[in-house]
Amino acid sequence: MKKMLVIVGLLSSFLFADFIGFGIGGGVHFNSLDGTASHKSDSVSFNSEDNADNYFWAYAEHPVPLLPNVKLRYQKTSESDFELTQLDSTLYYEILSNIVSLDVGLNFKLADLTIGSGDGALILPMAYIGAKFSPPFIDAQIVADLSVLSYSDTEVRDLSIALHYDLSGFLGFDLGLEVGYKSQTVEVDDISNIEADLELSGMFTSVYFNF
Numbered sequence: 001m002k003k004m005l006v007i008v009g010l011l012s013s014f015l016f017a018d019f020i021g022f023g024i025g026g027g028v029h030f031n032s033l034d035g036t037a038s039h040k041s042d043s044v045s046f047n048s049e050d051n052a053d054n055y056f057w058a059y060a061e062h063p064v065p066l067l068p069n070v071k072l073r074y075q076k077t078s079e080s081d082f083e084l085t086q087l088d089s090t091l092y093y094e095i096l097s098n099i100v101s102l103d104v105g106l107n108f109k110l111a112d113l114t115i116g117s118g119d120g121a122l123i124l125p126m127a128y129i130g131a132k133f134s135p136p137f138i139d140a141q142i143v144a145d146l147s148v149l150s151y152s153d154t155e156v157r158d159l160s161i162a163l164h165y166d167l168s169g170f171l172g173f174d175l176g177l178e179v180g181y182k183s184q185t186v187e188v189d190d191i192s193n194i195e196a197d198l199e200l201s202g203m204f205t206s207v208y209f210n211f
Contacts, residue, residue: 021059021060021061021062021210021211022058022059022060022061022210022211023058023059023208023209023210023211024056024057024058024208024209025056025057025058025178025206025207025208025209026054026055026056026057026206026207026208027054027055027178027204027205027206027207028052028053028054028055028204028205028206029051029052029053029054029055029075029182029202029203029204030051030052030202030203030204031051031052031053031077031182031200031201031202031203031204032048032049032050032051032199032200032201032202033046033048033051033077033079033198033199033200034046034047034048034198034199035186035196035197035198035199036195036196036197036198037082037113037115037194037195037196037197037198038115038194038195038196039113039115039116039118039119039120039193039194039195040118040193041118042081042115042116042117042118043115043116044079044080044081044082044115044116046079046082046198048079051077051079051202053075053076053077053078054075054076055073055074055075055204055206056073056074056075057071057072057073057074057206057208058071058072059071059072061094068091068092068093068105069091069092069093069094069103069105070089070090070091070092071088071089071090071092072087072088072089072090073086073087073088073090074086074087074088077200081115081116082113082114082115082116083112083113083114084111084112084113084198085111085112085113086109086110086111086112087109087110088107088108088109088110088147088158089107089108089109089110090105090106090107090108090128090147091105091106091107091108092104092105092106092128092130093105099133099134099135099136100131100132100133100134101131101132101134102129102130102131102132103128103129103130103131104128104129104130105128106125106126106127106128107125107126107127107128107147107158108123108124108125108126109122109123109124109125109126109147109149109156109158110122110123110124111123111124111186113194113196115194118193120192120193120194121192122188122191122192122194124149124156125149126147126148126149126156126158127147127148127149128145128146128147129145129146130143130144130145130146131143131144131145132144139165139166139167139168140163140164140165140166141163141164141166142161142162142163142164143161143162143163143164143180144159144160144161144162145158145159145160145161146158146159152189153187153189154187154188154189154191155185155187156185156186156187156188157183157184157185158182158183158184159182159183159184160180160181160182160183160204161180161181162178162179162180162181162204163178163179163180164176164177164178164208165177165178174209174210174211175207175208175209176207176208176209176210177205177206177207177208178204178205178206178207178208179203179204179205180203180204180205181201181202181203181204182201182202182204183199183200183201184198184199184200184201185198185199186198186199186200
């Protein structure tokens with residue numbers, strides 16, 4: 001948790017620079033959790049289909065050359081004798097901005113795991129790509145994000161696709177709704193005494209504000 005707070009503190013400094021876009025949001029990820037996880041002598045297994053995890057996110061985009069844009073996402077998943085807290089800190093560049101937008105960068109995932117009586121933390125650097133399709137004359141966007149790490153016996157993959165609908169035309173301020181699907185695979189072989197083979201997937205929905 002201390003590592004997570006340090007990363008949040010460092011990245012939040014970006015949010016106070018001059019920016020051309022800033023947004024925050026929060027919602028619920030309705031998901032199923034399948035697989036196994038262990039830390040030293042503690043081990044748990046799952047076959048759960050009724051999780052409802054809160055998640056929060058924020059992003060900041062700015063005109064400063066060479067300085068990456070920043071996106072943060074936080075989610076906690078809890079089961080009996082198990083807790084997984086994820087903070088995704090994404091540094092990215094927008095390389096295309098039109099009807100179709102494209103972002104590339106790095107996502108540093110900090111995963112805090114509590115398994116039985118033990119706990120551990122993983123810092124996973126992942127390649128990131130994001131795409132957005134904004135049809136003309138429609139207050140909606142199709143957004144997709146993919147983060148991937150694959151080496152040796154470790155593979156972590158986050159994939160989400162969502163529909164964003166802007167309600168500002170009705171309400172007079174930048175409020176929007178998001179609904180989509182997120183799939184996550186975590187395969188870790190003995191990193192910091194942690195082994196995991198997990199799948200976390202399901203629908204999500206949230207409300208967001210753009211400034």
